[in-house]
Amino acid sequence: MALRQTGWPGLRSRLFHLYFLLRRPMTLGVRGLIHDRGSNSVFLIRHTYVPGWQLPGGGVETGETLVEALARELAEEGNIALIAPPVLRSMHFNSRSSKRDHVGLYLIEAFSQTAPKLPDHEIAEAAFFPLDNLPEATTPATLRRIAEIFHGEKPSPYW
Template sequence: MTTDAEAAFRQTGWAGLRARLFHLYFVLRRPMTLGVRGLVHDAATNSVFLIRHTYVPGWQLPGGGVEVGETLAEALARELAEEGNIALAAPPVLKSMHFNRRSSRRDHVGFYLIGQFNQTTPKLPDHEIAEAGFFPLDRLPQGTTPATLRRIAEVFGDEPASPYW
């Protein structure tokens, strides 16, 4: 019989291993990786859209890899649709570029602010997204990733943009 703590560790351990294998696959397939993340802000409710993946722990901003032949903005639009049922209603604003040294020595992320969007239906869980939703800035979910908290502080606080994700 396992305890709750052992079960949680086992789940987090497997999620971490899957995440490392996922990144290794992309490092081998594409030595230089480029990704996008979007901070979707609902000004009416002062909330931001966050997701929780099935394969890595923590709440984070939606986004993913830029595919061959895709612009950053196209990749962002695709990822927002896939991970949040969110469609851009105006061009996103590129806020900063970051080196994501935790993923690999050659991973970079374009970070966008989205203030005009449409979401016709809430995102339901699937094979990639365990949970998704809008959260008030003063009540972000427990387990929000440090990188997500840094990006939010850079946009809504007085923090300068870090060159690192």
């Protein structure tokens, strides 16, 4: 009897989790606001497949932590390595991607860049820009995140 009491609820719980995963999958992403204090500049990228300059980042893969995903994305999109733990500044609901997408925003001020990022199939351009001279095509969400961190704007729950 004890086996049925502990076995069936555990199996039932796993089946419900599987059902909700298939029925209502949630996605999770990370973005990094890389700030070079010396030049008071931020690192932005421009993808080949979407318009505008934005913060580097991407999806968290199965088995990855948020910081592991961030480190992978920064290496892929900017040849940037973390040299100290990044600071999680805010979490945002990204309804433009899906009804269940969330993005963690990290501030990175301790990093190294092995070489400038050259264009490839995913990244059209990548560069540091002074905070007072951002590219005209910087996305609205990127501008909001910069204002929240550097100008004291209240963080929005939405990306």
